[in-house]
Amino acid sequence: MITNIDHIGIAVKSLEESIKYYETALGLHCHGQETVESQKVKTAFFAAGEVHIELLEPTSPDSPIAKFLEKNGEGIHHIALATDGIEGQLKKAADAGVRLIHEVPIDGAGDKLVAFLHPKSTHGVLTEFCQAR
Amino acid sequence: MITNIDHIGIAVKSLEESIKYYETALGLHCHGQETVESQKVKTAFFAAGEVHIELLEPTSPDSPIAKFLEKNGEGIHHIALATDGIEGQLKKAADAGVRLIHEVPIDGAGDKLVAFLHPKSTHGVLTEFCQAR
Numbered sequence: 543m544i545t546n547i548d549h550i551g552i553a554v555k556s557l558e559e560s561i562k563y564y565e566t567a568l569g570l571h572c573h574g575q576e577t578v579e580s581q582k583v584k585t586a587f588f589a590a591g592e593v594h595i596e597l598l599e600p601t602s603p604d605s606p607i608a609k610f611l612e613k614n615g616e617g618i619h620h621i622a623l624a625t626d627g628i629e630g631q632l633k634k635a636a637d638a639g640v641r642l643i644h645e646v647p648i649d650g651a652g653d654k655l656v657a658f659l660h661p662k663s664t665h666g667v668l669t670e671f672c673q674a675r
Numbered sequence: 676m677i678t679n680i681d682h683i684g685i686a687v688k689s690l691e692e693s694i695k696y697y698e699t700a701l702g703l704h705c706h707g708q709e710t711v712e713s714q715k716v717k718t719a720f721f722a723a724g725e726v727h728i729e730l731l732e733p734t735s736p737d738s739p740i741a742k743f744l745e746k747n748g749e750g751i752h753h754i755a756l757a758t759d760g761i762e763g764q765l766k767k768a769a770d771a772g773v774r775l776i777h778e779v780p781i782d783g784a785g786d787k788l789v790a791f792l793h794p795k796s797t798h799g800v801l802t803e804f805c806q807a808r
Contacts, residue, residue: 621751665749
């Protein structure tokens with residue numbers, strides 16, 4: 543089952559400028575940064591209650607986030623739903639006709655298993671399932 | 676200060692179809708529906724941990740959500756950050772150069788005070804502050 547929202551991923555052009563906005567204008571505290579080579583992004587994390595806000599800056603023009611920025615500009619990229627059973631959650635979605643980007647979970651940041659659902663079959667929301675190992 | 680994420684607002688064409696998706700494919704439970712006349716929307720709520728997912732269907736072609744759908748299609752519309760001091764939060768944002776849609780809080784759904792920040796000055800995220808009365 544879905545237990546909570548793990549994080550909200552937001553595509554930004556510059557981590558430095560966006561971190562400044564989140565810290566100065568909202569008063570949130572950046573508690574970590576990490577480069578995810580496989581996704582060609584640099585990330586920065588903020589906590590808002592139990593949810594993390596994850597800023598994503600592309601490190602290469604062929605990063606998925608670079609393509610998103612080109613098409614949409616800065617904005618919310620995905621929502622990650624934490625589950626206590628990612629395989630069952632994927633099966634439930636597939637059974638309901640949802641198009642899976644990952645048929646089986648892959649390794650994600652923070653030692654998690656993750657899998658994405660295609661926004662064309664989720665009413666426009668790029669949706670991630672994630673489960674702590 | 677920001678205490679948590681209160682809700683994520685998602686623009687949809689049809690509440691009925693989207694509720695079916697959230698219930699069947701994700702296994703979430705719709706725990707309420709409400710029409711907000713002032714915003715010309717019908718809303719449906721789901722809980723995911725401490726965060727509510729709020730689906731928004733326009734009730735009129737001149738609803739802000741109808742305009743959003745026309746421009747962007749279905750997808751995430753805004754994020755609402757709960758605060759324990761909305762006036763101070765607005766002042767902090769204004770002092771940091773953020774463009775406020777509401778200079779002072781207005782009445783929102785669920786007996787809350789709410790105010791929005793313009794996405795052009797929040798790195799692309801339509802952001803709501805909200806505070807329980």
